Amino acid sequence: MPMKAEKSAIDQTAHAAAHQVIEELDEATQLARETINAQQPSAAALVEPAPAAEMSDAERAARKEDRVQLFIRRAARQRQQGLKELERVYSGVMVVDREIKIFDPHIASSVTRFLGLTDKTIHLVGRIGRHFMSDAQIEKLQQSIQEMCDTYVQEGRQAAAVAAELSQKGRAENFMWIEPHYLAPALEVKFQVKSRSTLALAEAAQHWDEAIRRMCEMEFNACTTSSQISEVRLRERRLFAALNKHCVTIIMGMSRRSMAAANERNDGHAASPAPAMQEAEPARAEPAEALAD
Numbered sequence: 534m535p536m537k538a539e540k541s542a543i544d545q546t547a548h549a550a551a552h553q554v555i556e557e558l559d560e561a562t563q564l565a566r567e568t569i570n571a572q573q574p575s576a577a578a579l580v581e582p583a584p585a586a587e588m589s590d591a592e593r594a595a596r597k598e599d600r601v602q603l604f605i606r607r608a609a610r611q612r613q614q615g616l617k618e619l620e621r622v623y624s625g626v627m628v629v630d631r632e633i634k635i636f637d638p639h640i641a642s643s644v645t646r647f648l649g650l651t652d653k654t655i656h657l658v659g660r661i662g663r664h665f666m667s668d669a670q671i672e673k674l675q676q677s678i679q680e681m682c683d684t685y686v687q688e689g690r691q692a693a694a695v696a697a698e699l700s701q702k703g704r705a706e707n708f709m710w711i712e713p714h715y716l717a718p719a720l721e722v723k724f725q726v727k728s729r730s731t732l733a734l735a736e737a738a739q740h741w742d743e744a745i746r747r748m749c750e751m752e753f754n755a756c757t758t759s760s761q762i763s764e765v766r767l768r769e770r771r772l773f774a775a776l777n778k779h780c781v782t783i784i785m786g787m788s789r790r791s792m793a794a795a796n797e798r799n800d801g802h803a804a805s806p807a808p809a810m811q812e813a814e815p816a817r818a819e820p821a822e823a824l825a826d
Contacts, residue, residue, distance in 0.1 A: 561653045562788040563614070565781040611646035618649030619724045626656075628725035631735050634718045637745040639766045641720035644738050647777040648724070652731040654678070654780035657787070659728070665790040674783060681776040682730045688772060689737035692744035692765055700747045703756040711753045715746075741769045 588596070619633075633648075635641040655678060662671040704710050726732050744765060751757040 561650070561657055561784045565650065565784040565788075608642065608646065612642060615645045615647065615649045616722070618653065619645065619722050621649075621725070623725050623727070626725075626727060628727055629732060631724050631726050631732065633720065633722050633724050633735055633738070635720040635738060635742045636715045636718050637742050637749075637766075638719040640738055640742045640745060640769060641718075643770055643773045644735075645720060647773045648731065648734060648738070650784070651678075651682075651734065651776055651780050652724075652727050654783055655730055656727040658783065662787070665787050678776070678779065678783075679730060681772075681779060682734055685769075685772045685776060686733050686737040686740075688768065689740035689744070692769075693740040693747075696744040696747035696751075699756065700751055703751055703754055707754055707756075711750075713750055713753050741765075 633644065635644055655675075658671060658674055658678075662674070666674070724735065726735065745762065748757050748762045748765060752759060752762060
């Protein structure tokens with residue numbers, strides 16, 4: 534009897550763990566779908582558009598505005614779901630509490646939309662990736678994510694260093710230096726970080742934020758222009774959006790494999806060995822309107 538009870542307890546623990554794995558993957562899939570679903574065309578958009586040459590200037594402008602509104606709705610959905618993930622309290626998972634405070638609204642939007650899914654993807658690939666991929670495939674995916682994280686981190690540090698140097702030079706040449714300031718942060722949240730790479734991303738976002746702060750200060754003092762500030766914001770957004778798109782591809786691939794395995798079991802067949810997941814294509818740069826807040 535004691536052995537049966539012990540086996541029953543082990544089975545229950547394994548069952549609970551399996552359920553938790555499925556739950557976490559489903560949650561990540563829902564986050565990923567916010568990016569995909571928000572890009573689905575409306576019924577009106579499915580109508581074959583007239584060739585550009587046959588469209589009037591007003592029609593072309595309206596068509597572009599429709600695309601802008603589509604991306605704005607996507608951003609709003611991502612912020613809503615992303616903030617929930619940032620504020621989520623995890624149990625049974627090793628985490629590091631990080632207080633994230635971002636002042637620039639554009640950088641805050643990037644962090645809110647993309648950081649939670651990135652952290653969740655890194656965590657899930659390490660935790661349950663073996664159910665869907667070989668060790669070699671996992672290593673390759675982790676390396677591809679790390680390379681994109683490193684680029685975001687390095688360019689963030691560089692942007693902050695350049696802005697600090699230009700600010701110091703401007704102050705030395707201007708005795709009537711104006712010092713504007715923020716009244717409150719655009720984002721302030723305590724986030725439970727589940728991976729080392731995400732710690733570096735959170736710190737890098739603050740570097741990007743500091744670079745923008747110094748550049749906005751320099752604009753007040755006629756040392757830089759609004760277009761130069763926009764270039765830095767756009768560069769940050771492109772890098773983080775590309776990383777997010779890569780994570781979406783990974784999560785959706787794992788989700789499809791999970792559903793295929795479940796269907797095999799329901800059909801009464803033994804689940805076949807995990808096939809090679811399709812490698813994620815390099816993220817293509819999106820048009821500027823796609824990076825709207």
